[in-house]
Amino acid sequence: MNAPVAATAALERPVALSIEHVAVHFGGLVAISDLHFTVGEGELVSLIGPNGAGKTTAFNVITGFLRPTKGKVVYRGTPLTGLKPHEVTKLGLVRTFQRTSVFDSCTVFENVLMGLHRRVHIGLVATILALPSSTRAEAELREQAWDILRLVGIEHRASELGGSLPYGEQRLLGVALALATNPSALLLDEPVSGMNPTETGNFVRLLAKIRERGTTILLVEHDMPMVMGISDRVVVLNNGRLIAEGPPSVVQNDPEVIRAYLGQGAKSA
Amino acid sequence: MTRLTPIIVLLFFASVPWWLTDQYLLHTLITTGIFILAAMSLNLLLGYTGQLSLGHVAFFGIGAYTSALTALGFDVELFGLFRVVHEPWPPVLGLLFGTLVAALCGFVIGKLSFRVRGAYFVIVTISFAEVTRLVSLNWVELTQGPLALPGIPPLTIGFPGLGYMTLWEKTENYYVVLAFIVLAYILIKRLVNSRFGRAMIALKGNESLATSVGIDVTRYLVIAAIVSAGMAGCAGALYAHYIQIIDPMIFMFLNTVTMVIMVITGGKGTLAGPLVGGLIFGLAPVVLRSYVGPEIQWILYGLLMIVVVFVLPQGIVPAIEQWFNRTKAEPLREPSVAGKGERA
Numbered sequence A: 001m002n003a004p005v006a007a008t009a010a011l012e013r014p015v016a017l018s019i020e021h022v023a024v025h026f027g028g029l030v031a032i033s034d035l036h037f038t039v040g041e042g043e044l045v046s047l048i049g050p051n052g053a054g055k056t057t058a059f060n061v062i063t064g065f066l067r068p069t070k071g072k073v074v075y076r077g078t079p080l081t082g083l084k085p086h087e088v089t090k091l092g093l094v095r096t097f098q099r100t101s102v103f104d105s106c107t108v109f110e111n112v113l114m115g116l117h118r119r120v121h122i123g124l125v126a127t128i129l130a131l132p133s134s135t136r137a138e139a140e141l142r143e144q145a146w147d148i149l150r151l152v153g154i155e156h157r158a159s160e161l162g163g164s165l166p167y168g169e170q171r172l173l174g175v176a177l178a179l180a181t182n183p184s185a186l187l188l189d190e191p192v193s194g195m196n197p198t199e200t201g202n203f204v205r206l207l208a209k210i211r212e213r214g215t216t217i218l219l220v221e222h223d224m225p226m227v228m229g230i231s232d233r234v235v236v237l238n239n240g241r242l243i244a245e246g247p248p249s250v251v252q253n254d255p256e257v258i259r260a261y262l263g264q265g266a267k268s269a
Numbered sequence B: 001m002t003r004l005t006p007i008i009v010l011l012f013f014a015s016v017p018w019w020l021t022d023q024y025l026l027h028t029l030i031t032t033g034i035f036i037l038a039a040m041s042l043n044l045l046l047g048y049t050g051q052l053s054l055g056h057v058a059f060f061g062i063g064a065y066t067s068a069l070t071a072l073g074f075d076v077e078l079f080g081l082f083r084v085v086h087e088p089w090p091p092v093l094g095l096l097f098g099t100l101v102a103a104l105c106g107f108v109i110g111k112l113s114f115r116v117r118g119a120y121f122v123i124v125t126i127s128f129a130e131v132t133r134l135v136s137l138n139w140v141e142l143t144q145g146p147l148a149l150p151g152i153p154p155l156t157i158g159f160p161g162l163g164y165m166t167l168w169e170k171t172e173n174y175y176v177v178l179a180f181i182v183l184a185y186i187l188i189k190r191l192v193n194s195r196f197g198r199a200m201i202a203l204k205g206n207e208s209l210a211t212s213v214g215i216d217v218t219r220y221l222v223i224a225a226i227v228s229a230g231m232a233g234c235a236g237a238l239y240a241h242y243i244q245i246i247d248p249m250i251f252m253f254l255n256t257v258t259m260v261i262m263v264i265t266g267g268k269g270t271l272a273g274p275l276v277g278g279l280i281f282g283l284a285p286v287v288l289r290s291y292v293g294p295e296i297q298w299i300l301y302g303l304l305m306i307v308v309v310f311v312l313p314q315g316i317v318p319a320i321e322q323w324f325n326r327t328k329a330e331p332l333r334e335p336s337v338a339g340k341g342e343r344a
């Protein structure tokens, strides 16, 4: 495999996230076998592959929604084995969902407030007594919520219900929720699927802004022009196996990748 | 709905003892108020976290017995080994202990059952209520079993220096219950509009997303269970000192069902829901009784419930809110509205 490429990447940046020989079996089905790769601090790595390759399963393992059958995941030196999703989030590693996932019956503003859950701590007693400290903290949360809505560009939707937004904006709200947790690494599962080209363009600009903050990004996406345009490195999965890893220019021309994925993917993209 | 609505409603209920001459109706209002308090506590769990406690009466009964026994004193032998003797304490301390012991039970039940949720929680709470009923029935030395605990002293309230008052009269009890409802309302309102309430609403709405943004779902369920159980215990203690006699019948399933009916018909997950549903279904039996016989009374009660649930499946309060929002929808804009995205 492409060990030399991985080695150079590791030399350039300290490793943030490492997936170490992870395997996931669902009964007899092997969804992932021996997946091994790293993501550097501040790096944007894309995880691509045909439908059913195991990309979402990999996300589920990394973020604590699934226990791997074998192997482990380490984030910034902390093994994530056995951690629950909210504990993984506490470490700064946050994901979005492939199937649009927002709090449908809450307003967009409330959605973001929910995402800000971990940002400001207010005690139970202070809340019940409405102490000035809690009122101040709540006001601060609201400021932060507006900042995030503006960053993502859906501030005009603040008072609408999450479930009533057009599809593209629901996807953005999903990203806003993840951003609200102030992640140091963001895992995006097909964020632009179903977006039109203008929306996709805006999203690429948003990603650039997020990267400016030094946020590490692991991206799952079928939009090949976008993936090849913005990734530092690309990791290719097929049938649960890693079949290639390297900079976009290298991966794009890898015969095995073309045969397994790009041959069909390029057509649809 | 305007901001003034709760104030106007409160003023109206504060005026009731001034013009209501029917003492039986006043008594019904007091017991209904106590059940409304219990229904409000149930609503915190059922309406905001989506967890159905079908043994909620256990917390109510535990609050009642704890408070009664604290005020009456007891003398029991534990495991045939040693004796525990407790001298009578002021009823107000009973109210406090009743609340705390019930809250502690809420904590234990929450810890036990919230790792696996949904149906499991329903079963655990039902079983817990049955166990508490059997204990109250069979631990005769402590509770006098089916013979009931009579002579529970009424509450004495007051502040050092300001003077004290013992609640012998119905009017006094009415105002105390009203005050507790107001306090509970404010407490729940602050809670659900805070980070805690948002965590509860989030875990009910979309649990994977909630955990993904860092909400420790179990922790917030347990917090809700503690507050809810404590509030139910407080209601039970008020009941014990008002009625002045309690027996194991307090744990009957029908009492839980009454609370659930109050919450569902009024509108679960709304602040005013248990108040509206509670008033209707707390007063209905009495109002019906003055017109029809007991059999017809319960048939009409059942029909009323079915009609409300079928016509307004979300409950009465959400239906009224929707109607109000339709009549005056007001679009919100960013700069002037920082905060208007919040839950009314």
Ligand SMILES: Nc1ncnc2c1ncn2[C@@H]1O[C@H](COP(=O)(O)OP(=O)(O)OP(=O)(O)O)[C@@H](O)[C@H]1O
Pocket: A026, A029, A031, A049, A050, A051, A052, A053, A054, A055, A056, A057, A058, A098
């Ligand atoms: N919970 C589960 N139980 C059983 N099988 C599962 C489960 N989750 C995923 N799988 C299977 O694991 C394989 C990998 O699925 P996964 O969702 O990870 O694919 P993916 O790469 O994200 O595909 P797509 O591009 O369509 O999103 C598929 O064969 C899928 O059916």
Ligand SMILES: [Mg+2]
Pocket: A055, A056, A057, A098
């Ligand atoms: Mg997927």
